[in-house]
Amino acid sequence: MTVIDLVSYEDALATYDPVMGLEVHVELGTKTKMFCACATALGAAPNSQTCPVCLGLPGALPVVNAVGVESAVRIGLALNCEIATWCRFARKNYFYPDMPKNFQTSQYDEPIAFNGYLDVQLEDGEIFRVEIERAHMEEDTGKSTHVGGATGRIHGASYSLLDYNRAGIPLIEIVTKPITGAGAAPPRSPVPTSRNCAN
């Protein structure tokens, strides 16, 4: 039997350089959803902002939101990305009750924006560059509320409530390349900047 020797936190920090990547989901503030004309306003009564398209009813088809695409391009430019002259959506197939079609319309091998970077100014004035792998368009799922059970998750719940108002809300997923190079420098915070570059 193999015995795994755990390395202590201090030894790990001394031995290894932490490398991480971020996957950030940005919800767009468009008036309508990514593939239908339903409203996106928060706080509406459950399932009041739905239609055959975002409920995934048999026969319904998506039509892409032009403002959503424009926002994705803006984000791509703000992240110094190359913008694809041609790109396409792909289906990410998996079953979950709050995903009406049981596939998420997303982008896979051909994202709208790729190969960018974001320069972040740290408190001490240093510019830290985060390389951006890609930014792609996709749709959000509905919201599940699992009632009963100990964990608040679907397993063990006595029943679940589904609100599809959020299903189809436009998201931009921004993926960084592995972030390295902090080395032994103490943790520093970036200078706060506006969160509202995307509308």
Next chain:
Amino acid sequence: MTDLTRLTAAETAARIAAGELTAVEVAEAHLARIEAVDEKVHAFLHVDREGALAQARAVDARREAGEELGPLAGVPLALKDIFTTEGVPTTVGSKILEGWIPPYDATVTRRLKDAGVVILGKTNMDEFAMGSSTENSAYGPTGNPWDLTRIPGGSGGGSSAAIASYQAPLAIGTDTGGSIRQPAAVTGTVGVKPTYGGVSRYGMVAFSSSLDQGGPCARTVLDAALLHEVIAGHDPLDSTSIDAPVPDVVEAARNGTVAGLRVGVISEFRGEGYQAGVMQRFDETVELLRELGAEVVELSCPSFTKALAAYYLIAPSECSSNLARFDAMRYGLRTGDDGTRSAEEVTSLTREAGFGDEVKRRIMLGTYALSSGYYDAYYGSAQKVRTLITQDFARAFEQVDVVISPTTPTTAFPIGERADDPMAMYLADLCTIPSNLAGNAAMSLPCGLAPEDGLPVGLQIIAPAMADDRLYRVGAAVEAAFLARWGHPILEEAPAL
């Protein structure tokens, strides 16, 4: 008194517009016919008597008010049960949607209603349009009006049987691998698969999104053209719908000619598996086209021999994703929800109970073909074959204006004969599948009865994408020549029901 169910759609509409007939009496005549014969034929899954009569009354009221009526106003139609109809059940031939009442109309449904067409009801079909015989319907098979013990084709067997048995002069079908053309061929009727994107898919329950195409079914080429014109055209709700003017199919159907036309005959569309009587009628039709002034050119499209294999990767792959939404959460059947089972278990039990064998077979094939690591080998390779087929067609259309073939290798086979042999069933679509893969336009129309069994044989005409009018120009000429030769429409030879 004229039997109103025997009239063509064009005659019916003209006589309603002229005030010689009311839409209500036409609808009632067809509803009576349904009542009289559909117990034997089983073309309809749902008859919407009240909806049909209400629509007919509305057409009559508009005429009385002096409003101009469209070219098919007041004409009854049988709608394949794959199109959503607001307030009227839509099952797609599956138990999994039993009892589902859609809250919205498909674009095709909406356009029919706006044109004053009277929708009599929803027609039987192979479950989710997967099949070539209508035997895969969860609601029982449909009989071929020529011989009720034989299949009416599939998946749109209900639509073809409805028009062949005079229960409606018009029907709508959908064609993913031949589901309009093959039923037309085996019932002696006319069916058209328009260019991919020619007719909106919005509200048409998806089987294989890159292949599915709705289209018209009728007893005459002109009737098919009139219906084509009503349902075709750009739809902002379907991003794959063509944003360009619809070819003038009605003008083409009124002015049929093949003089000076170059017609291609594909050498791959004959040989083993083709019934002798089918090839005899096809060869006679080639001769007829020569007599009518067409130039016939022999062509080879070698990639067509791979079409069936490519199709049976692409169509199941797309269906496995499209049918994922039937999970018992929002609509349709829900099985095993007794308060003790998880959502996952209920989804699984529902899909087990709600889908038939052929649907399950294709979901499993497709899920496997799309799974991580296999995508390029299966779906990717099949898409490459698809490109080769499109290129073969492009080369053919450099030399000829249309391509012709038998629509199906055989006439209607007996119900049950191929039910347990999926490969034998798949061969029924050998000649029709290449057009779905290439996305071009194709028609089937009758070209005689096979001498050995007296059953209808279909001629397939294929035109380049966006040249749907060519089908009607050629089809109308062939139809007129056969009418002159036979002295009557071929359906008059079908036995009385």
